[in-house]
Each structure stands twice: as structure tokens, then as C-alpha cells.
Amino acid sequence: GENVGLHLPTLSVQEGDNSIINCAYSNSASDYFIWYKQESGKGPQFIIDIRSNMDKRQGQRVTVLLNKTVKHLSLQIAATQPGDSAVYFCAERAGFQKLVFGTGTRLLVSP
Amino acid sequence: SQTIHQWPATLVQPVGSPLSLECTVEGTSNPNLYWYRQAAGRGLQLLFYSVGIGQISSEVPQNLSASRPQDRQFILSSKKLLLSDSGFYLCAWRDAGNEQFFGPGTRLTVL
Numbered sequence: 001g002e003n004v005g006l007h008l009p010t011l012s013v014q015e016g017d018n019s020i021i022n023c024a025y026s027n028s029a030s031d032y033f034i035w036y037k038q039e040s041g042k043g044p045q046f047i048i049d050i051r052s053n054m055d056k057r058q059g060q061r062v063t064v065l066l067n068k069t070v071k072h073l074s075l076q077i078a079a080t081q082p083g084d085s086a087v088y089f090c091a092e093r094a095g096f097q098k099l100v101f102g103t104g105t106r107l108l109v110s111p
Numbered sequence: 112s113q114t115i116h117q118w119p120a121t122l123v124q125p126v127g128s129p130l131s132l133e134c135t136v137e138g139t140s141n142p143n144l145y146w147y148r149q150a151a152g153r154g155l156q157l158l159f160y161s162v163g164i165g166q167i168s169s170e171v172p173q174n175l176s177a178s179r180p181q182d183r184q185f186i187l188s189s190k191k192l193l194l195s196d197s198g199f200y201l202c203a204w205r206d207a208g209n210e211q212f213f214g215p216g217t218r219l220t221v222l
Contacts, residue, residue: 043213101155
């Protein structure tokens with residue numbers, strides 16, 4: 001089910017480090033996953049997506065890994081920058097019309 | 112290109128007063144439309160979604176209602192606000208693809 005209503009975990013990293021944000025999803029039948037970035041006071045923005053027939057997908061400085069065996073999704077950010085500080089949400093497609101969002105992780109990047 | 116608008120950006124309302132939040136989308140036709148609520152420091156909770164004019168699906172029982180009077184207009188309403196209705200309200204749209212695009216949000220404070 002949806003993991004809404006839980007307080008956000010926080011990941012603190014130094015500028016230049018690589019960041020790994022993890023997400024556990026609930027539905028083994030989910031076939032599509034998205035990572036969103038939400039800056040304070042703004043709506044979520046698309047980062048990267050992956051279909052269930054893939055294990056890995058790379059974008060600019062970001063990589064998403066999907067482990068269907070344990071229903072785990074991760075977002076790797078290379079050379080993290082202060083501008084990467086935000087809350088990151090994973091989402092799984094639950095049926096044709098809806099996305100189910102994870103709890104979210106707050107990423108804090110120190111200069 | 113497609114854009115999504117929400118207004119007002121912020122709203123402070125007394126308990127028991129009515130509510131009307133508006134969302135409009137430009138540059139696309141027959142989108143799926145979504146209303147989410149986000150409590151402070153928490154995840155996204157899907158409230159309503161609509162696949163067409165006059166078609167509304169409610170995800171959780173609550174004090175709110177939604178309407179879609181036009182193809183690209185989605186309205187969130189309440190007859191009498193509760194303190195627990197405070198939060199950040201996000202509208203999103205999706206076309207034939209999988210990704211949902213979010214609006215800038217409305218921050219509602221009920222006093």
C-alpha cells in the first residue's frame with residue numbers, strides 16, 4: 001500500500017560525493033517506476049524512469065537500479081552538488097491510471 | 112509545450128469556510144488529471160483522479176470533492192474546511208505516456 005504519513009528519512013552527504021537513495025516498493029506486478037525530485041515549496045519534477053524489463057538506466061549524473069527479486073529501487077547521483085538538495089520520491093505504476101508514491105527521502109548536500 | 116497552472120499559490124482559511132482550488136492544463140488534450148495532498152515533511156497522498164470531463168474517482172474518504180467541468184480544468188472543493196485539511200495540494204496531469212507532470216502547488220493553511 002501507500003507509505004504516506006511517515007516522517008521523511010534524511011541522507012546527508014558532502015558535495016562531490018556520490019549519493020544513493022533507496023526505495024522499497026510493494027507491488028510485484030508493478031511494471032514502471034519513476035524518481036521525482038521535489039524542492040522546497042515546489043511540485044515534484046521528473047528525474048528518471050525505468051521499466052520492469054530493465055535492471056539499470058542511466059541519465060545525466062543519475063542512475064536508477066531496479067531489483068525485482070527484492071522489490072527494491074535505488075537512485076544514484078554522481079558528484080552530488082548543493083543544488084541536488086531536495087526530497088526524492090520513488091513511484092510505482094499501480095494500474096493504468098495511477099502512481100503510488102513512496103515515503104520520500106530528504107537529501108542534504110553540504111558544501 | 113504543455114504547462115500546468117494552479118491557483119491560488121497560498122491560501123489561509125478559517126475552519127468551516129468553503130474551499131475552491133483550481134488547476135488548468137495547457138498544450139494537451141484529454142489528459143488524466145490528479146489531485147494530491149502533501150502534509151508537511153511527508154509523502155504524496157492521491158486524493159482524486161479524472162480520466163475525462165465529469166469523471167471523478169475518489170481514492171480516500173474525506174471532506175473534499177473534485178470536479179472536472181472542462182477537459183483541461185480540475186477543481187478541488189470543500190463545503191466546510193477542517194484543521195486537518197491543511198497541506199500542500201498538488202495537481203498533476205498525464206497524457207498517453209506514463210509520466211505525471213506536477214503543478215506548482217497550493218499551500219493551504221486552515222486556522
